[in-house]
Amino acid sequence: MKKALVTGGAGFIGSHLVDKLLKEGYSVIVLDNFSTGRLENLKHQENNGNLKIVKADISDLDFIKPFFKGIDHVFHLGALADIVPSIVNPLGYYRSNVDGTFSVVEASRLEGAKKIVYAASSSCYGIPDSFPTPETAQTRPQYPYALTKLLGEQLVLHWGQVYKIPVLSLRLFNVYGPRSRTSGTYGAVFGVFLAQKLNNRPFTVVGDGTQTRDFVFVTDVANAFFMAANSDCRQEAMNVGSGNTYSVNRLVELLGGEVIHIPKRPGEPDRTFGDTAKISKLLGWSPKVSFEQGVKTILDNIDYWRNAPVWTPEKIATATSDWFKYLSK
Secondary structure (H helix, E strand, O other), rough: OOEEEEEEOOOOHHHHHHHHHHHOOOEEEEEEEEOOOOOOHHHHHHOOOOOEEEEEEOOOHHHHHHHHOOOOOEEEOOOOOEEEEEEHHHHHHHHHHHHHHHHHHHHHHHHHHOEEEEEHHHHOOOOOOOOOOOOOOOOOOOOHHHHHHHHHHHHHHHHHHHHHHOEEEEEEEEEOOOOOOOOOOOHHHHHHHHHHHHHHEEEEOOOOOOEEEEEEEEEHHHHHHHHHHHHOOOOOEEEEEEOOOOEEEHHHHEEEOOOOEEEOOOOOOOOEOOOHHHHHHHOOOOOOOOHHHHHHHHHHHHHHHHOOOOOOHHHHHHHHHHHHHOOOO
16 A cells, blocks of 8 residues: 655645545545645545645644654645745745745655655746747746745755655646635635625726636646656656636636626736646646536535635735735836
């Protein structure tokens, strides 16, 4: 039986990855501090004897190191993930996403883990020059979240280079699906829109809604992590996207509801669209869930967002005030 350790395993993507690993016969240890992850995300696995959940701060190397002993595959997804709050809390993001990543790769090295797969972010590209955007595109992060995730990727790849640990970095585009974050921070569009829909509030569309995003379904992403760990590929960064890009207006159309427009934010791209040729070639991975299928699955599970915060234009303006203060030209 292979042994896996998943940081952030009680979170959105992490919990789906844990499901995949357990289904494939792994023994799994989850490290999560539950700042955004939820035990509820793994409740359906509570009687699974192959799952161990540990509350831990991944930046505490001495505490987490023993859990890496005998681990085959380390999946590092633990991070602070929402972009807007990173403007207000750069220290927290650095400690989680950079110091935390250092602890994970060092614990992996010291305890002899056989492979590390890191959850990187397509936000490293900033506002790209070309679409679909290849891994060779210039990295130019626009805000602290993007920078800290890129620094984390550099740590992982450097540990692979120096200490000869097989590592892979997956640059995730706009991941969506059941269990996406419901924390009190203003974050991903799906969590915002679903809470608004449940409370009969209009969708707060940034700008005119024609901006597009490479929305990739969470189970496809979990499969990418699994395939990456079980491949012979190493020392590479790869995009994980849907192979397409979809407008926010199209999302609103699929969700169904009224719209109110709020100001466009500086430093955000009008388009995200990842070139997935590399991951297709190296891993044989391709997405299976269409955007329409994915949105339907979310709507079928919409009660998950029943207690999520409801964002109004006024609340969003307050939450993003520092964003405009620092990123406006």
